[in-house]
Amino acid sequence: xxxxxxxxxxxxxxxxxxxxxxxxILPNGTNTTNRQIPSETYLEVIGxxxxxxxxxxxxxxxxxxxxxxxxxxxxxxxxxYKSDMATNGGYLAQSKGLKIDEGPQQKGAFNVDSKIVSTYxxxxxxxxxxxxxxxxxxFNSGNYTKVNxxxxxxxxxxIIGEYVGGFNSYYKGASAVDMTSxxxxxxxxxxxxxxxxxxxxxxxxxxxxxxxxxxxxxYAAGTASTEFAMTNEEGAPANTTDxxxxxxxxxxxxxxxxxxxxxxxxxxxxxxSPT
Amino acid sequence: MTQIRVFILATxxxxxxxxxxxxxxxxxAPAFEDHVSGSTNLINMQSFAMESRLKIRAVGGEGTxxxxxxxxxxxxxxxxxxxxxxxxxxFHGSILEGRGKMENVxxxxxxxxxxxxxxxxxxxxxxxxxxxxxxx
Numbered sequence: 262x263x264x265x266x267x268x269x270x271x272x273x274x275x276x277x278x279x280x281x282x283x284x285x286i287l288p289n290g291t292n293t294t295n296r297q298i299p300s301e302t303y304l305e306v307i308g309x310x311x312x313x314x315x316x317x318x319x320x321x322x323x324x325x326x327x328x329x330x331x332x333x334x335x336x337x338x339x340x341x342y343k344s345d346m347a348t349n350g351g352y353l354a355q356s357k358g359l360k361i362d363e364g365p366q367q368k369g370a371f372n373v374d375s376k377i378v379s380t381y382x383x384x385x386x387x388x389x390x391x392x393x394x395x396x397x398x399x400f401n402s403g404n405y406t407k408v409n410x411x412x413x414x415x416x417x418x419x420i421i422g423e424y425v426g427g428f429n430s431y432y433k434g435a436s437a438v439d440m441t442s443x444x445x446x447x448x449x450x451x452x453x454x455x456x457x458x459x460x461x462x463x464x465x466x467x468x469x470x471x472x473x474x475x476x477x478x479x480y481a482a483g484t485a486s487t488e489f490a491m492t493n494e495e496g497a498p499a500n501t502t503d504x505x506x507x508x509x510x511x512x513x514x515x516x517x518x519x520x521x522x523x524x525x526x527x528x529x530x531x532x533x534s535p536t
Numbered sequence: 537m538t539q540i541r542v543f544i545l546a547t548x549x550x551x552x553x554x555x556x557x558x559x560x561x562x563x564x565a566p567a568f569e570d571h572v573s574g575s576t577n578l579i580n581m582q583s584f585a586m587e588s589r590l591k592i593r594a595v596g597g598e599g600t601x602x603x604x605x606x607x608x609x610x611x612x613x614x615x616x617x618x619x620x621x622x623x624x625x626x627f628h629g630s631i632l633e634g635r636g637k638m639e640n641v642x643x644x645x646x647x648x649x650x651x652x653x654x655x656x657x658x659x660x661x662x663x664x665x666x667x668x669x670x671x672x
Contacts (some may be wrong), residue, residue, distance in 0.1 A: 296570075297665075297667045298629065298667075299664075300662070300664040301663045302651065305657075305660075306653050306656065307618065308653070308655010309652075309653075309655055310652065310653045311651065312650065313649075314647075314648070314650075315647060315648050317644070317645070317647070318644070318645050319644040320642070321641075321642050322635075322642075323635075350655075361645075363645045
């Protein structure tokens with residue numbers, strides 16, 4: 262028998278946060294091999310399951326950089342994606358796809374593209390449950406340059422008309438869920454390598470939790486929390502590396518109980534683009 | 537009951553091949569190094585049907601990308617509801633790349649995917665593809 266929870270949560274959240282950081286100039290691809298690594302998992306099991314997935318991509322625009330200060334006009338980007346899930350019993354059905362492409366991307370394409378849908382059901386009195394966590398983080402940084410009063414790409418010099426100041430940006434989308442029944446869908450995407458200097462950095466994160474209708478239980482039961490964050494520091498266009506602008510944003514949510522609908526999405530785009 | 541124990545290990549090493557160097561768009565080939573591996577372990581399986589597929593392309597004509605395809609699938613045998621036992625998979629890769637004439641690392645690419653499933657397995661499939669995406 263299910264334990265009757267006297268408190269009923271009915272939460273419906275849809276957030277679309279679009280932040281525009283004024284200038285993240287991504288490093289271009291190395292054009293060495295540009296590896297593409299798609300992987301898929303389909304799973305249906307009654308029993309226990311654990312999975313750990315991690316991906317990291319570091320790219321530097323000036324090969325040969327070895328820590329310390331960035332060179333004139335150098336840009337670096339780093340993306341880290343982690344996904345963990347474990348159950349200690351119960352029924353689990355999962356579909357997971359992770360596409361990795363380390364090559365340079367156009368607008369609308371991503372270096373990391375993950376989609377996971379999991380359906381879980383157990384008798385909560387037995388003590389089994391599912392825990393899952395998922396996080397996508399991106400850090401971009403760049404140094405200004407005085408060379409030709411422009412950044413390296415002449416196209417950007419035409420747009421901006423001045424050289425660009427230094428910048429540091431950090432973006433994060435993450436979630437953690439514990440549940441005894443329900444369905445979770447997450448999507449995580451990041452672009453950290455551009456085809457040229459006008460391609461903006463972008464991070465997207467989305468999570469949705471719904472009841473598993475086939476189980477007959479009209480709600481998902483458990484705890485879910487999300488964390489979205491963005492920080493950006495910039496030098497003024499004509500002002501070398503002196504800090505001229507700081508932006509910070511953070512959003513944390515936790516829900517617990519009988520979840521009928523829970524959805525959150527987060528998009529952050531660097532606005533370095535004339536269109 | 538008879539216990540079946542199967543152990544499959546596929547470790548793949550891909551290193552610089554002349555094909556990839558000539559395919560690069562730089563006049564001077566930057567340095568790079570790849571290491572990719574995948575493995576599947578089955579422990580104490582009682583009844584199951586398994587299919588695994590492995591394809592490797594390490595030598596090709598000019599412009600042919602290096603590639604690895606690996607797929608493993610576990611499902612119940614006909615007449616039963618589920619395969620019983622434990623399955624573990626481990627995919628891992630590490631790539632270092634240079635840029636232009638530089639010999640130091642300009643891109644670093646590392647991933648790991650480990651999973652373990654135990655119990656009544658109705659269906660379990662993992663696939664993993666690895667391709668050099670260089671375009672001329």
